Amino acid sequence: MKLHLRARVPNEGAHRLAWWIEQQPDAAAAYEVVGASIGTVAHVDRLLDGDLAPGIAWGLAIADATGGAVRPNDWYRATDLWWFTAPADRDHRWAARIAA
Numbered sequence: 001m002k003l004h005l006r007a008r009v010p011n012e013g014a015h016r017l018a019w020w021i022e023q024q025p026d027a028a029a030a031y032e033v034v035g036a037s038i039g040t041v042a043h044v045d046r047l048l049d050g051d052l053a054p055g056i057a058w059g060l061a062i063a064d065a066t067g068g069a070v071r072p073n074d075w076y077r078a079t080d081l082w083w084f085t086a087p088a089d090r091d092h093r094w095a096a097r098i099a100a
Helices: 012-023 027-038 041-049 056-065 072-076 094-099
Strands: none
Touching: 012 041, 012 072, 027 041, 027 056, 041 056, 056 072
16 A cells, blocks of 8 residues: 655644554555544545644544554644654553543
8 A cells, every 4th residue: 555645744643644554564454444533534645635634533533543653732743754754752552541
């Protein structure tokens, strides 16, 4: 599966989501999982393009689907990284934080 990405990364959320999808053993399935978590895979493309920013419900659904690799506030942060540049590591204990 190939993601069709714009030349410029629109925000940190799009960058982290694209990176997360591409790092999964089955990128196509990961793309579908995120799409199912927010209703449709067409919305995933719009998120990656920067044409759409998720509200809190979608932001939390994406965070859950990605195990916290992409968090709700990421969509509202600018980034100067390129698509092929790995995002900074972060604590991925997302589910434990929600349960606490």
